[in-house]
Amino acid sequence: MDSFIGVLILILSAGFFTDQSGRAEPKSVVVIISEMKFVPPQVVIHKGDTVIWKNDDLVSHCVTQSPGKTWTSSMIDPGKSWKKVFNSSSDYYCAIHDTMKGKILVK
Amino acid sequence: MPATLFNIQLKLCHGCRSSHIEHYDDRIVNLPNSLTVKLKEMKRMNSIKQGLGIAAALLVSGTLFGQNTKLTDPEIASVAVTANQIDINFAKIAKEKSKNADITQFADMMTKDHQSVIDQAVALVKKLGVTPKDNALSMKLNSEAENTAKTLRTKSAADFNKAYIDNEVSYHKAVISTVEGQLIPQSQNAELKALLQKVLPTLKTHLEHAQMVQKKFMK
Numbered sequence: 387m388d389s390f391i392g393v394l395i396l397i398l399s400a401g402f403f404t405d406q407s408g409r410a411e412p413k414s415v416v417v418i419i420s421e422m423k424f425v426p427p428q429v430v431i432h433k434g435d436t437v438i439w440k441n442d443d444l445v446s447h448c449v450t451q452s453p454g455k456t457w458t459s460s461m462i463d464p465g466k467s468w469k470k471v472f473n474s475s476s477d478y479y480c481a482i483h484d485t486m487k488g489k490i491l492v493k
Numbered sequence: 494m495p496a497t498l499f500n501i502q503l504k505l506c507h508g509c510r511s512s513h514i515e516h517y518d519d520r521i522v523n524l525p526n527s528l529t530v531k532l533k534e535m536k537r538m539n540s541i542k543q544g545l546g547i548a549a550a551l552l553v554s555g556t557l558f559g560q561n562t563k564l565t566d567p568e569i570a571s572v573a574v575t576a577n578q579i580d581i582n583f584a585k586i587a588k589e590k591s592k593n594a595d596i597t598q599f600a601d602m603m604t605k606d607h608q609s610v611i612d613q614a615v616a617l618v619k620k621l622g623v624t625p626k627d628n629a630l631s632m633k634l635n636s637e638a639e640n641t642a643k644t645l646r647t648k649s650a651a652d653f654n655k656a657y658i659d660n661e662v663s664y665h666k667a668v669i670s671t672v673e674g675q676l677i678p679q680s681q682n683a684e685l686k687a688l689l690q691k692v693l694p695t696l697k698t699h700l701e702h703a704q705m706v707q708k709k710f711m712k
Contacts, residue, residue, distance in 0.1 A: 421691065421694035421695075422694040422695055422697075422698045423694075443691075443695075444606075444609060444610055444613055444688075444691055444692060444695060445605065445606040445609040445610065445695055446605060446606075446609060464609065464613070482602060482605070483602070483698055483702070484702075485698060485701060485702065486698075
């Protein structure tokens with residue numbers, strides 16, 4: 387009986403956390419902006435996942451695709467956040483402080 | 494009679510070295526190539542000396558007070574706000590005098606970042622119920638900054654960009670040295686100390702950026 391309930395929970399859980407194609411539900415990953423760095427500098431996500439940048443630094447930053455600037459955040463002031471859904475990999479940097487760089491890898 | 498390097502060096506000893514080098518540099522079209530090269534090198538060295546002169550007082554301020562003056566937290570808060578405001582003022586001059594994209598973008602960054610640090614420092618002192626207190630170091634910084642600002646304002650458009658970015662490199666080195674060597678070790682309040690520690694990466698990024706821009710004006 388216990389094993390039956392266990393299998394049932396497993397099946398229900400799988401149905402709850404995956405869509406019809408069998409992929410995991412989209413998730414959110416947080417990148418902290420602190421001390422003039424993106425932490426972590428590289429995140430690995432699945433297609434459709436969301437990356438949230440949270441600015442814990444003293445100064446404003448932005449997040450801009452590199453090298454083409456095909457997308458960019460508005461200014462992210464201290465204490466504020468910005469998020470974006472990713473379907474493909476992307477390099478990015480802070481256009482205000484261009485030594486700050488990061489990478490999104492979509493598996 | 495053709496000019497010689499010896500003649501020119503004598504001239505340099507009688508007055509303003511800078512103006513004479515500029516003067517002769519404009520008249521070297523008939524000089525041998527070897528002498529032209531030497532003169533240009535002398536002019537370049539003189540320009541470096543001028544840049545160092547602007548910053549020297551600021552560097553001295555960092556070392557003079559580094560060992561002997563004990564600051565209280567209200568005095569440290571005053572120095573922190575003053576040091577940030579000074580660089581905003583330098584940036585304002587740059588925005589007025591320069592049309593170079595590297596310089597104006599750097600100046601924009603200085604304005605935004607240092608204002609942001611001031612805002613957070615002011616918010617912290619309000620929270621702590623501390624009133625920033627003027628002191629010998631903050632007054633000395635202000636006094637020297639006024640002199641530097643005057644010097645920058647007198648620069649020609651051609652000379653301003655290099656003078657500004659040279660000063661930014663020296664100024665950030667001096668401020669980093671003061672924050673690391675004096676303000677952080679002497680601050681008593683943990684939140685004030687943490688704020689100062691958090692400022693350091695910003696200052697170091699500014700220095701790195703200023704040094705990158707400086708290289709473009711060394712040619």
